Amino acid sequence: MSLIVKNITKKYGDKVVVEDLSFSIENPGVYALLGTNGAGKTTSLRIILGMLSKDGGDVLWKGKTLDTVNANVGYLAEERGLYPKYSLLDQLLYFAKLRNVPKKTAMSRIEYWSDRLSVNEYIFPPKVKGKTVKANKADQLSKGNQQKIQLMAALISDPELIILDEPLSGLDPVNTELFKGIIREEIAKDKFLIMSSHQMPVIEEFCSDITIMNRGKAVLQGNLNEIKKSYGRVNLFVKSDVEIASYIENFGIQITNKTPGEYQLKVLGEEQAMAFLTKLIQDKIPIVKFELREPSLHEIFIEKVGDTHDEK
Numbered sequence: 001m002s003l004i005v006k007n008i009t010k011k012y013g014d015k016v017v018v019e020d021l022s023f024s025i026e027n028p029g030v031y032a033l034l035g036t037n038g039a040g041k042t043t044s045l046r047i048i049l050g051m052l053s054k055d056g057g058d059v060l061w062k063g064k065t066l067d068t069v070n071a072n073v074g075y076l077a078e079e080r081g082l083y084p085k086y087s088l089l090d091q092l093l094y095f096a097k098l099r100n101v102p103k104k105t106a107m108s109r110i111e112y113w114s115d116r117l118s119v120n121e122y123i124f125p126p127k128v129k130g131k132t133v134k135a136n137k138a139d140q141l142s143k144g145n146q147q148k149i150q151l152m153a154a155l156i157s158d159p160e161l162i163i164l165d166e167p168l169s170g171l172d173p174v175n176t177e178l179f180k181g182i183i184r185e186e187i188a189k190d191k192f193l194i195m196s197s198h199q200m201p202v203i204e205e206f207c208s209d210i211t212i213m214n215r216g217k218a219v220l221q222g223n224l225n226e227i228k229k230s231y232g233r234v235n236l237f238v239k240s241d242v243e244i245a246s247y248i249e250n251f252g253i254q255i256t257n258k259t260p261g262e263y264q265l266k267v268l269g270e271e272q273a274m275a276f277l278t279k280l281i282q283d284k285i286p287i288v289k290f291e292l293r294e295p296s297l298h299e300i301f302i303e304k305v306g307d308t309h310d311e312k
Ligand SMILES: Nc1ncnc2c1ncn2[C@@H]1O[C@H](COP(=O)(O)OP(=O)(O)OP(=O)(O)O)[C@@H](O)[C@H]1O
Pocket: 012, 017, 035, 036, 037, 038, 039, 040, 041, 042, 043, 044, 078, 311, 312
Protein backbone atom coordinates (compact mmCIF):
# COMPACT_ATOMS: atom_id res chain seq x y z
CA MET A 1 0.00 0.00 0.00
CA SER A 2 1.27 3.47 -0.78
CA LEU A 3 -1.09 5.50 1.39
CA ILE A 4 -2.88 4.10 4.40
CA VAL A 5 -5.39 6.22 6.30
CA LYS A 6 -6.30 4.29 9.42
CA ASN A 7 -9.14 5.22 11.76
CA ILE A 8 -8.57 8.96 11.70
CA THR A 9 -10.81 10.88 14.07
CA LYS A 10 -11.25 14.60 14.72
CA LYS A 11 -13.35 16.32 17.36
CA TYR A 12 -14.14 19.97 17.95
CA GLY A 13 -15.33 20.07 21.55
CA ASP A 14 -18.01 17.40 21.79
CA LYS A 15 -18.62 17.38 18.07
CA VAL A 16 -17.01 14.49 16.17
CA VAL A 17 -16.41 15.81 12.64
CA VAL A 18 -14.39 12.84 11.35
CA GLU A 19 -15.00 9.45 12.89
CA ASP A 20 -12.81 6.40 12.31
CA LEU A 21 -12.19 7.14 8.65
CA SER A 22 -10.04 4.53 6.95
CA PHE A 23 -9.04 3.93 3.35
CA SER A 24 -5.95 2.98 1.45
CA ILE A 25 -4.47 3.67 -1.95
CA GLU A 26 -2.34 1.08 -3.61
CA ASN A 27 -1.77 2.32 -7.14
CA PRO A 28 -1.26 5.68 -8.83
CA GLY A 29 -4.41 7.44 -10.03
CA VAL A 30 -7.13 9.54 -8.46
CA TYR A 31 -8.92 8.57 -5.26
CA ALA A 32 -12.16 10.47 -4.60
CA LEU A 33 -13.41 11.77 -1.30
CA LEU A 34 -17.06 12.69 -1.62
CA GLY A 35 -19.69 13.92 0.75
CA THR A 36 -22.27 16.58 1.40
CA ASN A 37 -21.32 20.04 2.73
CA GLY A 38 -19.85 19.64 6.17
CA ALA A 39 -19.32 15.87 5.81
CA GLY A 40 -15.68 16.20 6.86
CA LYS A 41 -13.75 16.03 3.58
CA THR A 42 -11.54 19.09 4.02
CA THR A 43 -10.87 18.17 7.64
CA SER A 44 -9.81 14.67 6.56
CA LEU A 45 -7.57 15.99 3.78
CA ARG A 46 -5.86 18.39 6.19
CA ILE A 47 -5.30 15.59 8.69
CA ILE A 48 -3.77 13.44 5.93
CA LEU A 49 -1.47 16.36 5.03
CA GLY A 50 -0.46 16.79 8.68
CA MET A 51 -1.80 20.38 8.66
CA LEU A 52 -4.39 19.60 11.30
CA SER A 53 -3.97 17.62 14.51
CA LYS A 54 -6.11 14.52 14.93
CA ASP A 55 -7.71 12.86 17.93
CA GLY A 56 -6.90 9.37 16.77
CA GLY A 57 -5.66 7.24 13.91
CA ASP A 58 -2.64 7.10 11.63
CA VAL A 59 -1.65 8.22 8.16
CA LEU A 60 1.13 6.18 6.55
CA TRP A 61 2.92 6.91 3.29
CA LYS A 62 4.93 3.97 1.97
CA GLY A 63 5.02 2.41 5.43
CA LYS A 64 6.05 5.51 7.42
CA THR A 65 4.03 8.19 9.17
CA LEU A 66 3.33 10.76 6.47
CA ASP A 67 5.25 13.99 7.03
CA THR A 68 7.01 16.58 4.93
CA VAL A 69 10.34 14.75 5.26
CA ASN A 70 9.30 11.39 3.83
CA ALA A 71 6.59 12.54 1.41
CA ASN A 72 6.63 15.08 -1.38
CA VAL A 73 3.04 16.30 -1.16
CA GLY A 74 1.23 19.09 -3.02
CA TYR A 75 -2.01 20.60 -1.79
CA LEU A 76 -4.58 22.72 -3.58
CA ALA A 77 -6.86 24.10 -0.88
CA GLU A 78 -10.53 24.74 -1.48
CA GLU A 79 -10.36 28.33 -0.27
CA ARG A 80 -8.01 31.00 -1.57
CA GLY A 81 -4.74 30.75 0.32
CA LEU A 82 -2.43 33.34 -1.16
CA TYR A 83 -1.02 36.27 0.76
CA PRO A 84 -2.93 39.25 -0.64
CA LYS A 85 -0.16 41.84 -0.44
CA TYR A 86 2.93 40.01 -1.74
CA SER A 87 4.00 39.60 -5.35
CA LEU A 88 3.02 36.26 -6.89
CA LEU A 89 6.57 35.38 -7.91
CA ASP A 90 7.85 35.94 -4.36
CA GLN A 91 5.10 33.75 -2.97
CA LEU A 92 5.76 30.92 -5.43
CA LEU A 93 9.49 31.05 -4.66
CA TYR A 94 8.65 31.03 -0.95
CA PHE A 95 6.43 27.93 -1.32
CA ALA A 96 9.22 26.28 -3.32
CA LYS A 97 11.77 27.05 -0.60
CA LEU A 98 9.48 25.61 2.08
CA ARG A 99 9.49 22.40 0.11
CA ASN A 100 13.24 22.35 -0.46
CA VAL A 101 13.09 23.05 -4.19
CA PRO A 102 16.33 24.75 -5.34
CA LYS A 103 15.72 28.28 -6.64
CA LYS A 104 16.89 27.51 -10.18
CA THR A 105 14.56 24.50 -10.45
CA ALA A 106 11.75 26.54 -8.92
CA MET A 107 12.23 29.32 -11.48
CA SER A 108 12.15 26.95 -14.43
CA ARG A 109 9.00 25.26 -13.07
CA ILE A 110 7.35 28.64 -12.49
CA GLU A 111 8.15 29.60 -16.09
CA TYR A 112 6.76 26.30 -17.37
CA TRP A 113 3.53 26.47 -15.35
CA SER A 114 2.88 30.17 -15.92
CA ASP A 115 3.07 29.47 -19.65
CA ARG A 116 0.90 26.37 -19.38
CA LEU A 117 -1.71 28.20 -17.29
CA SER A 118 -1.48 31.51 -19.20
CA VAL A 119 -0.63 33.62 -16.15
CA ASN A 120 2.70 34.96 -17.39
CA GLU A 121 1.53 38.55 -17.37
CA TYR A 122 0.70 38.40 -13.66
CA ILE A 123 3.86 36.64 -12.54
CA PHE A 124 6.31 38.31 -14.88
CA PRO A 125 4.91 41.80 -15.42
CA PRO A 126 5.71 43.14 -18.89
CA LYS A 127 7.88 46.17 -19.56
CA VAL A 128 6.10 49.30 -20.75
CA LYS A 129 8.36 51.98 -22.29
CA GLY A 130 11.37 50.17 -20.86
CA LYS A 131 9.99 50.12 -17.32
CA THR A 132 8.69 46.98 -15.58
CA VAL A 133 5.04 47.37 -14.62
CA LYS A 134 4.45 46.94 -10.89
CA ALA A 135 4.03 43.25 -10.01
CA ASN A 136 0.51 41.98 -9.41
CA LYS A 137 -0.59 41.15 -5.90
CA ALA A 138 -2.85 38.16 -5.24
CA ASP A 139 -5.85 40.28 -4.31
CA GLN A 140 -5.76 41.94 -7.75
CA LEU A 141 -6.39 38.59 -9.46
CA SER A 142 -9.70 37.00 -10.40
CA LYS A 143 -10.80 33.93 -8.44
CA GLY A 144 -9.89 31.62 -11.34
CA ASN A 145 -6.43 33.15 -11.76
CA GLN A 146 -5.78 32.83 -8.02
CA GLN A 147 -6.74 29.18 -8.35
CA LYS A 148 -4.16 28.79 -11.12
CA ILE A 149 -1.43 30.32 -8.94
CA GLN A 150 -2.41 27.99 -6.10
CA LEU A 151 -2.24 25.03 -8.46
CA MET A 152 1.27 26.17 -9.44
CA ALA A 153 2.18 26.33 -5.75
CA ALA A 154 0.80 22.82 -5.23
CA LEU A 155 2.82 21.43 -8.14
CA ILE A 156 6.04 23.40 -7.59
CA SER A 157 7.81 20.50 -5.89
CA ASP A 158 6.67 18.01 -8.59
CA PRO A 159 4.87 16.11 -5.81
CA GLU A 160 4.29 12.38 -5.73
CA LEU A 161 1.07 12.77 -3.74
CA ILE A 162 -1.28 15.56 -4.85
CA ILE A 163 -4.28 16.53 -2.77
CA LEU A 164 -6.89 18.58 -4.60
CA ASP A 165 -9.81 19.96 -2.59
CA GLU A 166 -12.55 20.98 -5.04
CA PRO A 167 -10.00 21.77 -7.78
CA LEU A 168 -12.55 22.78 -10.42
CA SER A 169 -14.94 24.87 -8.38
CA GLY A 170 -15.38 28.39 -9.73
CA LEU A 171 -13.56 27.75 -13.02
CA ASP A 172 -15.06 28.67 -16.38
CA PRO A 173 -15.44 25.86 -18.99
CA VAL A 174 -12.13 26.72 -20.71
CA ASN A 175 -10.14 26.68 -17.48
CA THR A 176 -12.00 23.58 -16.30
CA GLU A 177 -10.64 21.78 -19.38
CA LEU A 178 -7.17 23.21 -18.71
CA PHE A 179 -7.17 21.91 -15.12
CA LYS A 180 -8.58 18.55 -16.24
CA GLY A 181 -5.79 18.26 -18.80
CA ILE A 182 -3.21 18.89 -16.08
CA ILE A 183 -4.82 16.29 -13.81
CA ARG A 184 -4.70 13.79 -16.71
CA GLU A 185 -1.00 14.54 -17.21
CA GLU A 186 -0.24 13.99 -13.53
CA ILE A 187 -2.09 10.64 -13.70
CA ALA A 188 -0.02 9.72 -16.75
CA LYS A 189 3.11 10.51 -14.72
CA ASP A 190 2.00 7.84 -12.18
CA LYS A 191 1.20 10.33 -9.46
CA PHE A 192 -1.10 9.59 -6.56
CA LEU A 193 -3.99 12.03 -6.30
CA ILE A 194 -6.78 12.49 -3.79
CA MET A 195 -9.58 14.71 -4.98
CA SER A 196 -12.69 16.02 -3.32
CA SER A 197 -15.44 17.31 -5.55
CA HIS A 198 -19.16 17.87 -5.67
CA GLN A 199 -19.11 17.39 -9.43
CA MET A 200 -20.07 13.75 -9.86
CA PRO A 201 -19.35 13.55 -13.63
CA VAL A 202 -15.79 14.73 -12.89
CA ILE A 203 -15.37 11.99 -10.30
CA GLU A 204 -16.72 9.43 -12.78
CA GLU A 205 -14.26 10.71 -15.38
CA PHE A 206 -11.14 10.48 -13.20
CA CYS A 207 -11.57 8.24 -10.19
CA SER A 208 -11.46 4.48 -9.86
CA ASP A 209 -11.89 4.26 -6.07
CA ILE A 210 -14.09 6.38 -3.84
CA THR A 211 -15.20 7.06 -0.30
CA ILE A 212 -18.52 8.77 0.32
CA MET A 213 -18.67 10.48 3.70
CA ASN A 214 -21.68 11.55 5.66
CA ARG A 215 -21.48 13.34 9.01
CA GLY A 216 -17.83 12.42 9.41
CA LYS A 217 -18.20 8.73 8.64
CA ALA A 218 -17.56 6.67 5.53
CA VAL A 219 -20.91 5.41 4.27
CA LEU A 220 -19.74 3.84 1.02
CA GLN A 221 -16.27 2.82 -0.09
CA GLY A 222 -14.71 0.84 -2.88
CA ASN A 223 -14.07 0.60 -6.58
CA LEU A 224 -16.58 2.75 -8.47
CA ASN A 225 -17.19 0.18 -11.23
CA GLU A 226 -17.71 -2.59 -8.67
CA ILE A 227 -20.09 -0.40 -6.68
CA LYS A 228 -22.09 0.38 -9.81
CA LYS A 229 -22.18 -3.29 -10.82
CA SER A 230 -23.51 -4.20 -7.39
CA TYR A 231 -26.53 -1.97 -8.06
CA GLY A 232 -27.23 -3.79 -11.34
CA ARG A 233 -28.53 -2.39 -14.62
CA VAL A 234 -31.88 -1.08 -13.48
CA ASN A 235 -32.05 2.32 -15.19
CA LEU A 236 -33.74 2.18 -18.56
CA PHE A 237 -33.95 5.16 -20.91
CA VAL A 238 -36.53 4.88 -23.70
CA LYS A 239 -37.31 7.45 -26.36
CA SER A 240 -40.15 7.17 -28.83
CA ASP A 241 -41.79 9.36 -31.45
CA VAL A 242 -45.18 8.45 -30.01
CA GLU A 243 -46.75 8.81 -26.57
CA ILE A 244 -46.03 5.57 -24.67
CA ALA A 245 -46.60 6.46 -20.99
CA SER A 246 -49.67 4.28 -20.55
CA TYR A 247 -48.08 1.49 -22.65
CA ILE A 248 -45.13 1.46 -20.18
CA GLU A 249 -47.40 1.49 -17.15
CA ASN A 250 -49.53 -1.34 -18.58
CA PHE A 251 -46.33 -3.39 -18.82
CA GLY A 252 -45.85 -2.83 -15.08
CA ILE A 253 -42.70 -0.69 -15.26
CA GLN A 254 -42.24 2.38 -13.06
CA ILE A 255 -41.57 5.73 -14.77
CA THR A 256 -39.12 7.72 -12.62
CA ASN A 257 -38.76 10.75 -14.88
CA LYS A 258 -39.95 12.11 -18.19
CA THR A 259 -38.26 14.71 -20.36
CA PRO A 260 -39.60 15.64 -23.83
CA GLY A 261 -40.00 12.33 -25.64
CA GLU A 262 -37.72 10.41 -23.25
CA TYR A 263 -38.75 8.22 -20.35
CA GLN A 264 -36.47 7.22 -17.50
CA LEU A 265 -37.64 3.93 -16.10
CA LYS A 266 -36.72 1.73 -13.16
CA VAL A 267 -36.72 -1.96 -14.10
CA LEU A 268 -36.21 -5.03 -11.92
CA GLY A 269 -33.22 -6.13 -14.00
CA GLU A 270 -31.99 -7.01 -17.48
CA GLU A 271 -34.60 -9.74 -17.93
CA GLN A 272 -37.53 -7.37 -17.51
CA ALA A 273 -35.86 -4.82 -19.80
CA MET A 274 -35.38 -7.44 -22.53
CA ALA A 275 -38.96 -8.65 -22.21
CA PHE A 276 -40.11 -5.04 -22.58
CA LEU A 277 -37.94 -4.54 -25.67
CA THR A 278 -39.32 -7.72 -27.25
CA LYS A 279 -42.88 -6.49 -26.62
CA LEU A 280 -42.10 -3.06 -28.11
CA ILE A 281 -40.77 -4.72 -31.26
CA GLN A 282 -43.74 -7.13 -31.51
CA ASP A 283 -46.18 -4.24 -31.18
CA LYS A 284 -44.21 -2.20 -33.74
CA ILE A 285 -43.79 0.78 -31.37
CA PRO A 286 -41.34 3.23 -33.02
CA ILE A 287 -38.36 3.42 -30.64
CA VAL A 288 -35.43 5.81 -31.21
CA LYS A 289 -33.54 5.06 -27.99
CA PHE A 290 -33.40 2.05 -25.69
CA GLU A 291 -30.55 2.20 -23.19
CA LEU A 292 -30.12 0.11 -20.06
CA ARG A 293 -27.50 1.17 -17.55
CA GLU A 294 -26.26 1.08 -13.99
CA PRO A 295 -27.10 4.01 -11.72
CA SER A 296 -24.88 7.06 -12.03
CA LEU A 297 -22.63 8.13 -9.16
CA HIS A 298 -25.02 11.07 -8.70
CA GLU A 299 -27.91 8.67 -8.05
CA ILE A 300 -25.83 6.47 -5.74
CA PHE A 301 -24.70 9.55 -3.81
CA ILE A 302 -28.28 10.79 -3.36
CA GLU A 303 -29.39 7.35 -2.26
CA LYS A 304 -26.63 7.10 0.33
CA VAL A 305 -26.78 10.56 1.86
CA GLY A 306 -29.87 12.23 0.43
CA ASP A 307 -32.10 12.18 3.49
CA THR A 308 -29.49 12.37 6.19
CA HIS A 309 -26.94 14.98 5.27
CA ASP A 310 -28.03 17.90 7.46
CA GLU A 311 -25.17 19.15 9.60
CA LYS A 312 -25.33 18.10 13.20
N1 LIG B 1 -12.26 25.01 13.28
C1 LIG B 1 -13.45 24.39 13.43
N2 LIG B 1 -14.14 24.46 14.59
C2 LIG B 1 -15.32 23.82 14.75
N3 LIG B 1 -15.91 23.09 13.78
C3 LIG B 1 -15.28 23.00 12.60
C4 LIG B 1 -14.03 23.63 12.35
N4 LIG B 1 -13.64 23.36 11.10
C5 LIG B 1 -14.62 22.58 10.56
N5 LIG B 1 -15.59 22.37 11.46
C6 LIG B 1 -16.81 21.57 11.25
O1 LIG B 1 -16.42 20.28 10.83
C7 LIG B 1 -17.38 19.76 9.92
C8 LIG B 1 -16.67 19.26 8.69
O2 LIG B 1 -16.17 20.39 7.95
P1 LIG B 1 -15.36 20.21 6.59
O3 LIG B 1 -14.92 21.56 6.16
O4 LIG B 1 -14.31 19.18 6.77
O5 LIG B 1 -16.51 19.65 5.63
P2 LIG B 1 -16.45 19.41 4.05
O6 LIG B 1 -16.95 18.01 3.83
O7 LIG B 1 -15.13 19.74 3.48
O8 LIG B 1 -17.58 20.43 3.56
P3 LIG B 1 -17.71 21.30 2.18
O9 LIG B 1 -18.13 20.33 1.11
O10 LIG B 1 -18.82 22.24 2.51
O11 LIG B 1 -16.41 21.97 1.92
C9 LIG B 1 -18.41 20.84 9.68
O12 LIG B 1 -19.54 20.60 10.47
C10 LIG B 1 -17.69 22.11 10.14
O13 LIG B 1 -18.61 23.04 10.63
